[in-house]
Amino acid sequence: MLKRSHRMPAILLVVVLVLACAPIAVATPPAPPTFNPLSINTIIAQTAGAAATQTFVLQPTLTPTVPPTKTPTEVPTSTPTFLWNIFTPTVPSPTETLEISSNPFACRLASQSPADNSLVGKNVDFAALWRVINVGANAWDGNSVDYHYFNGEKLHKSSVYDLPESVPTGGQIDIIVNMKAPKEEGVYTTTWSLRVGSQDFCKLHLTVEVR
Numbered sequence: 001m002l003k004r005s006h007r008m009p010a011i012l013l014v015v016v017l018v019l020a021c022a023p024i025a026v027a028t029p030p031a032p033p034t035f036n037p038l039s040i041n042t043i044i045a046q047t048a049g050a051a052a053t054q055t056f057v058l059q060p061t062l063t064p065t066v067p068p069t070k071t072p073t074e075v076p077t078s079t080p081t082f083l084w085n086i087f088t089p090t091v092p093s094p095t096e097t098l099e100i101s102s103n104p105f106a107c108r109l110a111s112q113s114p115a116d117n118s119l120v121g122k123n124v125d126f127a128a129l130w131r132v133i134n135v136g137a138n139a140w141d142g143n144s145v146d147y148h149y150f151n152g153e154k155l156h157k158s159s160v161y162d163l164p165e166s167v168p169t170g171g172q173i174d175i176i177v178n179m180k181a182p183k184e185e186g187v188y189t190t191t192w193s194l195r196v197g198s199q200d201f202c203k204l205h206l207t208v209e210v211r
Contacts, residue, residue: 109130124181125178130192187207188210
C-alpha cells in the first residue's frame with residue numbers, strides 16, 4: 001500500500017492522462033448571416049417613408065387667408081337738373097386763316113344753338129346762343145358794346161344785354177338771350193345785333209318752328 005504522500009502525485013498523473021486522451025472540443029464559430037440583396041431596397045423604402053412622414057409632420061399648417069368682404073359703396077343719388085331744351089349747335093365750316101376786316105367793328109359767326117328751323121314746344125322757355133369772333137380792327141369794349149333786339153318776332157324776355165367782357169381782335173364770345181316760344185304754332189324768326197353807341201354791327205338771326 002502506497003503511502004499517502006505518494007498517492008496524490010499518482011492521482012494527478014491519471015487525470016492528466018485522461019485529459020490527454022479525450023477529444024478536444026473546439027467551439028465552432030457561428031456561420032455568417034446570409035446576405036439578402038432585397039433587404040437594402042426594403043431599408044431604403046422604410047427610410048424614405050420615415051423621412052416623408054417626418055417632413056409632413058414638420059411642415060407648418062397653412063391656414064387659407066380669406067379676403068375681407070368689401071361693403072359696396074353706396075352711390076349717392078344726384079338731383080337731376082331739368083333743362084327745357086337741349087339743342088345741337090350749328091358750326092360753320094372753319095377757315096384755315098382768320099381774315100381781319102378793315103372795318104373798325106365786324107364779326108364772324110362761329111356757332112349757333114339752337115340751329116335754324118329747330119322744333120320748340122309751345123310756350124316753352126329756351127336760350128339762344130351765338131358764338132361770335134371779333135374780326136374787326138377795333139376791340140369790343142365791355143363798357144361801351146352791348147347787344148339788343150333788332151327786329152323780327154319778339155321771342156326775348158329782355159330786349160338788351162351788356163357785353164359780359166371785352167373782346168380783342170381775333171377773340172370770341174358767347175351771345176346768350178333768354179327766350180320763350182309763342183303759344184301758337186308756326187315758324188318764327190328773330191334778329192339781334194351788337195352795337196357800339198348808335199352803330200349796329202354783327203346781325204344775328206334765329207328761326208325756330210313752334211309746335
